[in-house]
Amino acid sequence: MSGINPYFFIKEVPNEEIVRLLAQKIKELKSEKDTTAALNLQLINTVNELKNTHAELLRNREVLEEQVKQKTEELLNLERVSMLGNFTARAAHDLKNPLSVIKNTSQILRITLDKYLDEKSNGQWSRLDRAVARMSHQIDDVLGFVKPPKLERKKHIVANILSDVLERMEIPNNINIHPPLVGSSIYCDAEKIEIVFVNLLTNAIQAIGENEGSIDISISENSDPKYLEIHVQDSGCGIPQNLSEKLFEPFFTTKQTGTGLGLVSCKSIVEEHGGHIGITSTFGKGTTIKLRLPKESEFATLQTDSQERALEHREFCRPLKPQL
Ligand SMILES: Nc1ncnc2c1ncn2[C@@H]1O[C@H](COP(=O)(O)OP(=O)(O)O)[C@@H](O)[C@H]1O
Ligand SMILES: [Mg+2]
Numbered sequence: 161m162s163g164i165n166p167y168f169f170i171k172e173v174p175n176e177e178i179v180r181l182l183a184q185k186i187k188e189l190k191s192e193k194d195t196t197a198a199l200n201l202q203l204i205n206t207v208n209e210l211k212n213t214h215a216e217l218l219r220n221r222e223v224l225e226e227q228v229k230q231k232t233e234e235l236l237n238l239e240r241v242s243m244l245g246n247f248t249a250r251a252a253h254d255l256k257n258p259l260s261v262i263k264n265t266s267q268i269l270r271i272t273l274d275k276y277l278d279e280k281s282n283g284q285w286s287r288l289d290r291a292v293a294r295m296s297h298q299i300d301d302v303l304g305f306v307k308p309p310k311l312e313r314k315k316h317i318v319a320n321i322l323s324d325v326l327e328r329m330e331i332p333n334n335i336n337i338h339p340p341l342v343g344s345s346i347y348c349d350a351e352k353i354e355i356v357f358v359n360l361l362t363n364a365i366q367a368i369g370e371n372e373g374s375i376d377i378s379i380s381e382n383s384d385p386k387y388l389e390i391h392v393q394d395s396g397c398g399i400p401q402n403l404s405e406k407l408f409e410p411f412f413t414t415k416q417t418g419t420g421l422g423l424v425s426c427k428s429i430v431e432e433h434g435g436h437i438g439i440t441s442t443f444g445k446g447t448t449i450k451l452r453l454p455k456e457s458e459f460a461t462l463q464t465d466s467q468e469r470a471l472e473h474r475e476f477c478r479p480l481k482p483q484l
């Protein structure tokens with residue numbers, strides 16, 4: 161063989177050593193290749209994960225944008241409803257004064273002109289009075305609904321509150337009212353509880369209608385000694401089972417001139433007192449409204465109503481004869 165051997169510098173190294181070195185190098189290269197492949201795979205996975213995260217972020221952003229849009233609309237609606245509520249409360253309040261002028265003037269005029277009125281005119285006048293009373297009740301319903309109850313609570317005797325309410329209400333002759341005979345007291349805002357009783361009694365009177373009927377109001381101890389249970393039971397038309405779910409929904413009414421706000425207002429007043437209102441009814445037989453109201457303040461530092469009047473001086477015990 162002529163010429164220069166290019167591997168002259170390793171000619172001293174034995175062949176076995178060269179083979180061993182080459183095998184080792186090949187092994188190292190293979191291992192590096194595997195590591196690179198693993199790294200590559202990891203990289204691909206990370207890129208995929210990043211892509212997924214990016215897509216999820218985009219989706220979340222869309223959802224969040226939609227939620228922000230929805231919440232903004234809700235807030236705007238609430239703002240509108242609250243403005244409408246304020247406006248309604250003001251309008252209803254402003255209507256109350258002229259309405260009571262109409263009511264009082266009508267009563268005075270009727271007394272003055274009574275001897276000149278024939279049966280037909282008397283009937284027309286009664287229709288006018290009933291319409292005014294209806295308007296007044298509707299205004300009270302609206303006010304009770306739009307004005308959230310702010311309570312000024314004291315210890316009050318339930319029978320006294322009821323007595324005041326019954327004195328003011330017009331109870332038709334066909335209805336006998338039996339108020340409670342016990343002097344139990346509750347820790348309440350008397351004005352607000354009056355609204356509850358007016359609503360419940362009005363509903364009971366309307367449910368009895370033209371028929372002979374009765375309304376029994378009873379007070380009993382609750383299983384929880386902190387509460388008093390008051391039942392207002394009427395012998396009216398009762399409530400069909402399928403309507404029971406809807407009774408406390410705002411604007412639910414079965415009456416032509418109803419507002420559907422009476423029971424909602426009662427519920428919010430009673431719950432604001434930390435109490436509970438429930439209804440049991442048998443269609444065609446009558447309805448019982450059950451109120452549970454606290455007897456004492458949470459701190460038991462009861463301030464007795466300064467105008468608390470001795471029960472024996474009140475006339476509430478008499479079986480109330482309907483007044484017109
Ligand atoms: N004592 C009752 N007897 C029969 N139905 C009643 C009685 N109380 C309430 N209801 C029913 O519940 C409905 C809602 O009552 P309420 O919220 O006071 O509104 P409104 O009296 O203006 O209809 C009434 O329309 C009536 O159908
Ligand atoms: Mg009502």
